[in-house]
Amino acid sequence: MQAQPDIEASLATLDRALTGAVAAAEASVVRVARQRGAGTGIAWTDTLIVTSNYHTPDDPVIGVPAGADVVERPGRVLGRDPGTDVALIAVDGGGLAPIARRTGGLAPGQLVFALARPGRAIRASLRGLGVIGPAVRTPAGGRVDQYLETDRALARGFGGGPLVDLAGQLIGMNTRTLIGGSDLAVPVETLARIVGALETHGRIARGYLGVGVQPAAIPVAVSDGRGRGALVVSLDDGGPAAAAGVLVGDVLIAIDGAAITGPDELRLGLYDRAGATIAIDLVRGGVRTTLAATVGTRP
Numbered sequence: 001m002q003a004q005p006d007i008e009a010s011l012a013t014l015d016r017a018l019t020g021a022v023a024a025a026e027a028s029v030v031r032v033a034r035q036r037g038a039g040t041g042i043a044w045t046d047t048l049i050v051t052s053n054y055h056t057p058d059d060p061v062i063g064v065p066a067g068a069d070v071v072e073r074p075g076r077v078l079g080r081d082p083g084t085d086v087a088l089i090a091v092d093g094g095g096l097a098p099i100a101r102r103t104g105g106l107a108p109g110q111l112v113f114a115l116a117r118p119g120r121a122i123r124a125s126l127r128g129l130g131v132i133g134p135a136v137r138t139p140a141g142g143r144v145d146q147y148l149e150t151d152r153a154l155a156r157g158f159g160g161g162p163l164v165d166l167a168g169q170l171i172g173m174n175t176r177t178l179i180g181g182s183d184l185a186v187p188v189e190t191l192a193r194i195v196g197a198l199e200t201h202g203r204i205a206r207g208y209l210g211v212g213v214q215p216a217a218i219p220v221a222v223s224d225g226r227g228r229g230a231l232v233v234s235l236d237d238g239g240p241a242a243a244a245g246v247l248v249g250d251v252l253i254a255i256d257g258a259a260i261t262g263p264d265e266l267r268l269g270l271y272d273r274a275g276a277t278i279a280i281d282l283v284r285g286g287v288r289t290t291l292a293a294t295v296g297t298r299p
Helices: 005-030 188-201 239-245 263-269
Strands: 029-033 040-041 049-050 062-064 067-083 086-091 113-115 123-133 147-149 163-164 170-179 182-187 210-218 228-236 251-255 277-284 287-294
Touching: 005 113, 005 163, 029 049, 029 067, 040 170, 049 170, 049 188, 062 086, 067 188, 086 188, 086 251, 113 170, 163 239, 170 188, 182 188, 210 251, 210 263, 228 239, 228 263, 239 287, 251 263, 263 287
Parallel strands: none
Antiparallel strands: 029 040, 029 062, 040 049, 049 086, 062 067, 067 086, 113 123, 113 163, 123 147, 147 182, 163 170, 170 182, 210 228, 228 251, 251 277, 277 287
16 A cells, blocks of 8 residues: 555655756756757856857857846857867856766666757756767767767757756766767766867867878788788978887887777877877888887877
């Protein structure tokens, strides 16, 4: 006889948790006018928002929550990173409500909300964390510190908005365009790293070795079984590779253990590593060797 009241009490508790999560975060969810329609942004500080780089103009109009309505303010893009689909926008007048952030402790199946404000009202989409994976390099060359995919597709207008837990804390920024066919969330750790670089430099410094390469077949025995590498056909005088001792005719096969089989892998491997010291595995005259190099910044 007690089961029905217990169920009702549990449902009421769940209902309060769900609505509470939206209420805790909605003041931090802003509208971003874009080239086609509108999207969503997240108040990162009291003057800055992060949003999807895709379709965001240089001078967007930002709809800042004000009670049941929004107040439109001018915004200015401070920097962009297509590699992680992040744009950083300064909002005139400040006074934004920075969202609370969460790092770690996530698990597949966890209930989360995608939030959006493509109009004036908040929109909420309850979903589950479908896939949680390790760090991944995106097709555009960026690195996300954790692969976060929810269990169903995002509706239009949700790109650039927050994915929050049931306490209303930010888990990541929703993106529909970063990896084809996947609706992901760029995790808080990645956002913090990208925001810091964009606020300071306006861009992500691109790694540079100063080599021209082309794909090459090499003996399997000296290439960890891959049989391919990146043949060095030119070197920039005084560039990082030349300074490290790389020679024309060397075949690059790995950077810090990650396979290099041609120009694309080399570009992606260097994308956001400017200033880092790396180990270059290469084959020279049929003999494998390793050199240390400091990655430069692409001019």
